[in-house]
Amino acid sequence: MSNLEKAESLARTICGKPDTVKVNECHRTFGQRNPLCNEYDACRILEKSQEQIDYVFSSSTNNVFLSACPGSGKTEVVGLKAAYTIHQWNQPGGMAVLTFTNNAADIINRRLSQFTGIEKPGYPHFVGTIDSWLHGYIAHPFAHLKTGYEGRDGDRSIRIVENSTTSDFLYSFRAKYVIAGTGNPSANQYHLEVGPTGQKYVFSSGNQVADTARNAAPLQAYQISDLNRTKTNFWKSGFATYQDVEILTLDVLSQMPILCRLLANRFPFMIIDECQDLSWIQIQILDKLRQQGTVLHLVGDLNQAIYDFKRVNPDLVKSFTETQNFTALPLSNNYRSCQPIINICHRVVGSTSVEKSERTQSVERPGVCVIFPANQMHLLPVWFGKYLNQIGCDKNKSAIVARNWNNVSKMRPSSNTIARGPQMGLAMALHLWKSGEHQAIDDALKYIGRFVSDKYFSEYSANPRQHYCPECIASQLLWRLFLYRVLNSCCIENSLLSDLNQTWSNWSKNVRGQFGGIVRAHRRVILDSSTGILPEFLDLDGNAFRTLSQMGSKTVLKTLPPFNKREEVDNLRITTIHSVKGETLDAILLVSAPSKQGTPDGHWTQWLEDSTKEAARLAYVASSRPKHLLAWAIPTPINEPAKKRIRDIGFHIIEMNNKP
Template identity: 35%
Template sequence: MTFPSEEQRRYLGSSIDDNVYLEACPGSGKTEVIAAKVAREIEDWQGYPGGIALLSFANSAADELRSRLIAHRQRAPVAYPHWVSTIDSFILNCLVGPVAHRLTGYAGKDGDFRLRLVDASSTVYVKTKYAIERIHVPANQYDFDLATGRFVFRTGEPGLDRKLNAMDLADWQLRDLREAKTRFKAAGFATYRDVEHLAIQILKEPKLLDFCARLALRYPFLVIDECQDLSVEQLTVLEGLLGLGVKMHIVGDLNQSIYGFRHADPLRVVQFIRDHGFIRLLLRQNFRSSQSIVNLCSELVPGNKTHGNPTIQPVMPVIVEYDDCPSEAMPLFMRLSDSYANRVIVSRGHSTLNRFFSGANDLNNTERLALACSLTGNDSAFAIQKSLALFGEWLSSKLDYSAKPNSFHCPVDVESELEWRLFLHQALAFITSAGASVAGQNWSRWCRVAKARLNELPMQAFVIADIAVAIAPLATLGLRSPAGLGEQLVTQRLSLVTLHQRRIRLATIHEIKGETHEATMLVSASRRGDQSHWADWISDKNLEAARLAYVASSRPKNLLVWAVKKLKAAERITLQRIGFEIANQ
């Protein structure tokens, strides 16, 4: 990629006195061009003491923007009067934090009037006065949703949430919910959604007009990345800022809007762009992927055709079929992608990913310990969780202690579940780094080495006192290889070891948004529903299911594979027409 391209140069030359929507396809270098644009504007900035706010949605994205911006400024730090953060942080710290107490009546503590942010899992004693479905609902377990005009409940109990969210609440119940929220904020608490509602209120409050005018002078220009993820509350805040004279450039790809569960709606963003006369600029060159992958992605969603990277040898996207379990597709994907280093298996949700671990249920205790060790070092969050769960289960079964539910089999005598999870992680790292890696070992040798490491485990420096007491019996514990398998390689029994050895990662679509892979396999569920089946992905280009497939399918540079349940002849033709070839099993 030669930076900047003609399209990128057009955006770099755009005016910060105009509101601009930069529509950027996957792999278009938008992060780089945003950072270059802001660096250029900082260099020529005449608006001191006002500054530029560069905002994204996740901390990781904001950090990446900051590092790219610093690189474009020859390592000069981003300092006052400019600001780089998440949009949540900007709304909280710059808009709501300084004046929220003037609306909520919060008296502050020792002169500190900052709101304390809490989530639904926090213990808060401000509750509704009257019971709904037999419970007094804590004020941090529900929020008002502007998109639906209803309260949304998150009590942590799925069945109760479904019941509460389906209810048509009476006026007295709505009033009780609002009054509990008022008391909650008056006590100095807020959820993130409360903060957004306070921001909207502040921007409309006559007694705070002077503050809002000063805010517009303090940040006269905003750049907002991933604009397709803006909620109705955030768009309402931005409308308020536009009304104060703030100019903004918003950047994104509406076809990558995949947060419908929080009511991010690309049509609402389109309306926002039209209503406020944003100038539309395009980045249509995909520097990430081959033309064959770009062509396939263009078939999934509406919009103009984009151009792939001509320097990447095009490989046709491939359909791999399975009979019963998606994990059947893994060996063929491994063969197809053998020459690539960065390979990821992706699905809509964890239930499909779990099918890749279904064989773990048929393993005995020793084999489960080996599987936990085999997954150690895999950088997939899913694999890490699985390895900790398997090891915790093994310890519980061998040491016969009472365990806490849903906490990786943490002993009841261990006070901190966080310390227990840290111990499990460190213990597995110790065992595998000290010779008990499964790679290349038969069961007899692996069990002998693993037993020695387990016997030493209670004495290690990273083991805190109460955990050392709980696992003390490990010092004399034996470990036998599975009956009749002593000379067999461990890897022959543990089919998933290849995931670890070859660094194939498992992740959901939401987890890999924004990433680049060399090879990606998107796994379809075996049945339709929950936007997880390939037929959902191609049925309507305007649905979120299509956007989910688009996000996942636009990650790889070289090879895209869809793993689907055995196809009928007509289904094969349908998938071939949009750009796939069917792999021979």
């Protein structure tokens, strides 16, 4: 069948195109009345490449590995393939489309809705995260067969406990023996890691010092036995961590082949998006289903595997697809980036694949490298904003990224140094809130969230990624609303807290007198979202909020770290590499850590040391996001051989202190 014939068949199936209308005439005739097409300038079927159409028509009875380069329209094609499969579905069971984040699942669901005309395709099919699928179809209904959990009122579902949780009930699930002098770990603070070379216990409590010591300590037989017993009791009581769920799932499928066969009949066809992020144990779970007849389509880019901390290794995915003789199909046309950016990305990861750009180069130098003094990272947003203005790139569609939040914080409007201590944190929260800066407001919420959590919710663990929302608050949205109202009340004109031109001594006195009343006034916002009894929001005393040492006579505002003004930064988005994965941007500035100290993969030299390591893949993921401009920022000192290496990759070098 020719590509045009495939397009005809696809348009009839997906769009309902009449046989009397040719596909190349459909958009301006039948398509004008079709909601799938009428909002687009061209036919969504005809615009697909030969490779994209070939995958949509690939067999749903053969295992396939679709290697998709960045910007290849992967999500669109997955949605189209899934919709085409649903339209033709004529067997028991259903199809599962799995990915790794709720956001990615939502995007695929939107594509499916467009191509099927169904608001949200449901039973017998499933579209969602791999975690939700494992939990819903295996762990919750069947894990009790492995754990012995008797359930509550007939409910034998697993209750997930976060690794960092320190709730009082976990004292019942503490190991008997101390590990590496760091105390007795709770059952939620470790898990059994299973891999191709064996298995071992890994500690992941969120306490970096304790985890590092425990993971480095050789475990004795009696300690391993103790950890086994503690974890077994944890499971038998109906609790598990996310890592435990995968272990339990694999055990259930391995020990109950009839259940595995029934599950394969329930889902005879599965598409796994972003397959490079599969862990070894997830691959084993999928292979159990494959052995019972489930057809697997793995879709992704192995060079975008950037989750080493989850023990993700793209070589395992590659080996699995090759060993099991998956049919290899490519998506090699890049519709996102211009060719010079693509070439840089290929050199970073040592790729020899042929990837063609479908985008015209719009700026004279698509690849630039700015050299900045190592102690002036906080000035990079100002430089980048001016450079984007000069070349005509949209700041609102651009971003600055770094490997970790520590370096992000040095560049965000909040400060070039992090406010230390609760007193400075509260003052910084009010200062940032009054500025009105978009990203400064987010930082203000984090500062105030940490302050309130530390002072009033010290008995509960807090989530730093959700503005330090305590675990006893069920709604993170209502927590943010609560913080928003607290900040507004603190910053009104007649509030004695709002005036940061006071001395620390006077301001601290006013905080002790007013802050408790402010949080009490807004307590009702989070009362309904509480999973327990909220603490009383009492006035702070001299021990809870004292004047900073040797700062009593100094003005609060003058002691706060500076932050960039709106006219200098123009609300440029500043975030981490992981946060922009999967996005398309006009321009990006990838910022190196100031030195190699303390980071295995955040310094530019680490990105170029070994093209097979995750450091290179991190740089590749960030560098493959932009359409028009890719910029790297690397710190001084840098010698001439290093500059030559940068130029050989494809960059034009600029000094930050010189005019762009």
